[in-house]
Amino acid sequence: MTAELAATEARRATRLPGWLVILWRNRKCRIGLVMLAGFVLVGLLAPGLAPYEPRDDSFDGSLPPGAGHWLGTTARGEDVLSQLIYGARISLVVGLAAGALSTVIALVVGLTSGYLGGLVDEILSFFTNLALVVPVLPLMITLAAYSPVKGLWLIVAVISVTGWAYGARIKRAQIISLRTRDYVTAAKFAGDSTARIIMKEIMPNMTSLVVVGFMGACLGAIGGEAGLAFLGLGDPASVSWGAMLNQANNGGAMLTGQWAWLVAPGLAFAGLMIALTLVNFGVDALSNPHLRED
Amino acid sequence: MALLEVRELSVTYRPRDAAHVHAVDRVGFDVDEGEFVGLLGESGCGKSTLGNAVLRLLDKPAAISGGSVVFDGVDVTHASEEDLRPLRWARISTVFQSSMNALNPVITVGAQFDDAFRAHDAQGDAAALMEMVALDPDVLRRYPHELSGGMRQRAALALALALRPKFVLLDEPTTGLDVVVQRTILDRLRELRAELGFAVLFISHDLGTVMEMADRVMVMYAGEIVEDQPAAAMLTRPLHPYTRGLLGSYADPRAAEVSVDYVPGRPPDLSREQTGCRFRERCPVAVAACATTHPPLAPAGPGAVRCVLGGDLPEAGQARAFSPDRPELTTTAPGEPVVSVREVVKDYRVRRGWRTTVTRAVDRVSFDLRPGRVTALVGQSGSGKTTLARLVTGIERPTSGTVAFGDLDVGGLRGRRLTRYRRHVQIVFQDPFAALNPTRTVGYALARPLRNHLGLGERAAVEKAAELLEAVGLHPAEQYLDKLPHQLSGGQRQRVVIARALAPEPSVLVADEPISMLDVSIRAEILQLLDRLARDRGIAMLYITHDLLSARLLADEVIVLRDGRVVESGPALRVIRHAEHAYTKLLLDSIPTLTRTL
Amino acid sequence: MRGRKRILIASLVTALAVAGCTGTEGMSAPQDTAQGMIGYLDYGDFGGGTEPQANYNPYLPATQLGATGYLFEKLVEYDHFSCTPKPWLAAAYSWTDPKTLVLQVRQGVKWTDGTPLTAKDVAYSYSLIKKYPAFDNEGVWRYLSSVEATDAATVTMRFKDAGASAFTLAVNVLIVPEHIWSKVPDPATFVNADNPVGTGPFTVKAFNRQQLTIQRNPNYWQADKIKVQEIRFHKADGGGPIDQLKMSRGEYDHNAMFIPDVDKAYVARDPKVNHYWYPPGGTISVYLNLTKKPFDDLAFRKALTGAFDHKQIIDKSQNGYVTQASQSGLIVPGHDKWLPPGLTGKGVIPYDAAKADAALTAAGYAKDADGTRLGKDGKPLSFTFKVPGEWTDWLAAGQIIVKNLKALGFDVDLETPDFPTYESDRAIGSYDALLGVHGGSCNMFRNFAEPLAGDQSAPIGKKAASNFVRWKDAETDRLLGELRVATDEATQKKAVAGLATIMMEQVPVIPLWYGAKWFQYQTDKAVGWPDAKNPYAAPSDNLLIITNLKPA
């Protein structure tokens, strides 16, 4: 609760989103935000930053890192650095889109199930628990492999559809605890409608939970995309880091000593994950004052 | 040399992203062998922090920032944890406030005794200890969650005495327990002390218990000890205006005339630098010097006081008092009831496997609420009083019987009609911290019922909200409209909650323990406000409480509940002064009485 | 102990001193290397999926282990490079009439359990695949009416129609011993795991899921030609980098796998020993949906024949391992003798974007001011091009093709469905343009009938058997009819030339390149592998190759 309080106060003081102010105050989180901003910039400015088109295969294949190609070329003669830069886009887009989508699903399911209770809750909870125990990766693989359409949005959909349950469960629990708060009862006695109670009384007290859930979902989504792409089930038309690793692995990067092709996507991925994890430190502190103190 | 010597002890909270708080500020006192010392103070005064500092159990971000604690010749503040170990429990033990969490939930009670014995290579008879606190030795084989609150607290007490320590620190040991349970524990404690002769530092906010139990009482305010003298002397002649205010807030509900005092205002913010007397802003007898002089704890009378006046309090300038001024009511008052509760039964079904057990929370209860009159529902936790409140407000439906609001059957209301009914029936909640949304301003909270129920426009709602704030004594109102709940004190919050309940101009107000979460010194103030509002506005009030004193002060009529049944009801004066039912008498007898120590 | 050895090997490897360091672990040393014999050879994958299970049922090619081809034999073997038949278990054969083929079963051939091979075994094998349609992998019984053992050494095959065009199929059936198979309760699920009895040059020695070892059959009917004591097949993981590494370390004497940049990654490691030969397989062509505009317009199709940058496709998507395909639908140079006389450049049409541009404009598909290619109705031409997303080399080719088309002003979208969707879309005609494979077999009738015959087509929305572009042409069907029943080579050549001319002039499909058959080998232990200089067999002709291998 303290988080919402502080957030509300911070918002009033600076007119910035309150949680952002709190995040910025945390040192680890600040580093993470800066790193994240870096990745976002690289993604946005990819066409300007990348020396070549990511799919331009007009170079010699399997070149070692050197002046012309800082990270060398792929077996097919594409510039590794350019692919790496464009790959940031995919990871970020998938992370944000799938993170947002699964957060929305989780929020809708959690809110409905938690606030309405009764049969609706029973049914939705069943599906939530079902989604929690169904083995995610095999399901993801099956869905991704057997979808008649391929593409980035399929990956986003697959990740969201398989990844919302945990968030929904947490949000449901939070709603259940919030909906019996005295101030919610008071709002009922003040004649407020259910929708208004949810939006005005309950939601503002869930921001940090939603932000935490969103961050977690983003991390999961980025990892999920990379995993699927690595297994060769990603979007064949886009150059993501996972797909680069897949091609490096299948394209004999180990064999031809093209270490940069193999190492760079992994490090880039780790960098993005570190950025998000650092941001998450702040987000965790936001939602859990216990962690903020030590 | 005293058993416990505390000198210039300071404790500071240093949270990472908030201001530092000097929770305990240069406190010094002694406790002699076998002495029973009370430490009295309201929430946030630093008494529990002081207790933890004495035990050296402070956790980050709190830390001792100065001074020393010497126990039995050992400097507790500077000893290493290893050096402290032989001292702990063998000579100095403790009972924490909430024993729900004080006992390890995953091992049996017995194992927690064995723990203590083994750590100190001691032989002990846990069973005998259990018998000492009137518990079946069988309890040793059980887990904490299988025990009731009272049993747990007794077990904790037995555990504290396991190694026959010289000194036991009791930190609010009976808070949260029912009066009757509290009574048995306190009686037991007194007997044990007489038998074993250990010294006690008894920390509590409850004046009654402290005064009843302690030989000597220290009063703490804003991180400092403001008064220290024998309990009996304090009772007859308090040295500090704050003590006098606290003592005034207490009265015997059975007395012919009952009047309680209150001390308006709130303690200072300890994260700021303090100058002058810390109590001066609330002090009814403050003089000019209070603003500049920070008085030391100086000897006065049989003890010591921290006051510019040095213990000589003028008679004039008493704290403000609330004494209900009502004609004696001996019969049920006339007037058409607004709400009639008739033969109401409420069952809760609990499914366990194939079996469904039915718990009867309310059993054939009838009463009326009349305009301008206050009806008190008195009972311990689990007596069904809150369920009755939920039935009256339409949150729950009765299993049988009726709740009628005029011609309206409240039990049958749903949806929009229920919302319309609630315009007439409003609630004042127990916990002012939970009753206001932390993210919404006072103005918003007040505007909602005005706009929904009275159909006011935005501007009209603001004006009306300001009016309401003035009516509950928050003025200037403009200053409060934009405030968030956490910027207000508990009392101020409860006033906002009351204002919100008044907003739709209800005819019935259900007040569910509205003062139990507030500090003693301001309770009477809220009671007075409720009293005035009910009578001036002709509101029928259902006042729910476990506290007979407040019922005596506020109610016209009292209904005593036990296990969902009415055991006694009638005009307040009759029921409290001349109780007929044994249970009512038991409740009354369990209240700590200041006179007992005299 | 082994760990130390590995470290030693590792340091050697990193020093690039990789020559012939064979890493077969735990095997007992090859037994007596008899004079003039090769002790053992390490081969690549042996099929059967990632968790191969013992399965030597010759009629279950989808799941049998690769060694099955060394255990059983056919009546006639084919050199699939030059498409020359080699009498095998049939010592001789002749057409007594266009519908009757009489084969003499080779004498002295013994099953590995010692029983002699008879014509009855042959007849039994054919009856087996008739009884179990799941066994008839080439659809032989579509053409046959009966197979009988007329005497102990003679088999008579009767065809429903003139059988010449079905000859390659009819003799392409593995022969199993009747005395064993007739006792099998359910041949359809028979895995033949314990000591499979065949006539082939090898027998199973040992099998686990990592390695399959077959050993020389000393009683083989041409045992003198088998110089290899033992073949060890090693489980691969689908062209993974580890297998490529093993390949480059010289751990395989022979393999058939895709290696990116084979010259650098393999040959360069030991140019004297490491070799590869990638002869052509089927033809990969652009399929245009001929039921749609503008693809139904011959001029449009003709204009596109030179529109694709073959060199870039071959170099980039195929690592330069393949050659450009002839528009004739034939494999050049393998099928040279079938080419119609006087064909320029064997029908290979060079890339010429400017010419394609001009031809399109001339055909009525002009470009507007923005360079957008317009249809005859004046609207911009836009269509999609489908490639299975998981086939990365095709995907890369598709990208180049789309780039070429865009350069010509078309609005083309590359779609990358998964293979089943692609395959289903292609079959029901739900596409504009895509890549497809056809031809490449030694059966000229099949090569042309499958992609072009009217009866292989179907209306849009219904599954076509193999004529996915839905080519409907009376002249094609007539030529195919001739080819189907032609018994003499001259008639066959005439019909094939006619069909090739249709390919050239009517452009039902636009061939781009010949899919490569992977084939790598080392010459340090064995020589005599087929190569471009001596293409006596295609890489898949195991028995032809093994009978030609000699110690180095």
Next chain:
Amino acid sequence: MRYFLRRAGFFAATLWAAVTLNFLIPRLQPGDPAEAIVARLSGRSQAIDPAQVAAVRTMLGAPDGTLLTQYVNYLGAVLRGEFGVSYTYFPYPVTHMIGQALWWTVILVGVTHVLSFAVGTLLGAWAAHRRNTRADSVITLGSTFVGTLPFFWLALMLIYLFAITLNWFPARGGYGPGSNPGWSWIFFSDAFQHSVLPALALLIVGPIGWIIGMRNNMVQTLGEDYARLARAKGLPQRRIALTYGARIAILPNVTGFAMALGGILGGTVLVESIFNYPGLGRMMLDSVTNRDYPLMQALFLFITIGVLLANFLADMLYGVLDPRVRREVAA
């Protein structure tokens, strides 16, 4: 009892949902598995022979009847434990294939999971015990950052380093060509060598969740009143850390342990694919890419059952370990 019934009901419903999903997936697919098999056999360089497709289709057999009768038949078959014949390994039954792969996964995952849990919980408890010291930051930050590395990439690096560059361990597979699966010393030592790298990869990543979970839980329990009381009681630090900290903090981890088993069973897909390990995960991926529907269905069901069992076990275990819920479970 009620609790038990509720859980059992939930598990039954989940199983039903998984079976139904299983039933639907192949039927919602375009294309024909026979065609896919022949296409794989022919490669991309050869035309697909329609005759062979027909033969393979006959071999696999096709379900008939309306969708409903197919569904009823399918449910019946599943109940009887008949999962049919694998497409990829025809004519071997699916159960035979799973039986083969099962032990590899069970041993690899079982051992590494238990080790990860033990190591992670110990490290986490140690970090909590030493909270806010250097050791704590090293453990917590270190594991957080290692946790950000993509697992498959780590695995590739291990292969590159230990198998390809140093050649200490075999890069892939479950055992070498020279050893035959069986009860022989040669086989076990060979299988062990092959399991080193995948196990290492799992052991690098595996403990991280436990470290962080355990540390945070224990920091919290050590801040509770009972831990403070234990200090007041003068109990030795070790005893406080173990009985009043770890003993309680481990409870959510224990549930997590079993719950995670589900995720890990799914996660074996990655590990086993990279290391070409002959377990269930790789078989799952193969069956999906090969459209071996019977095998895929059975594996999916099998993994789901495994996850459910793990969850059930976790519930029961929690009941045994935490007296607060023991009553309810026993009731």
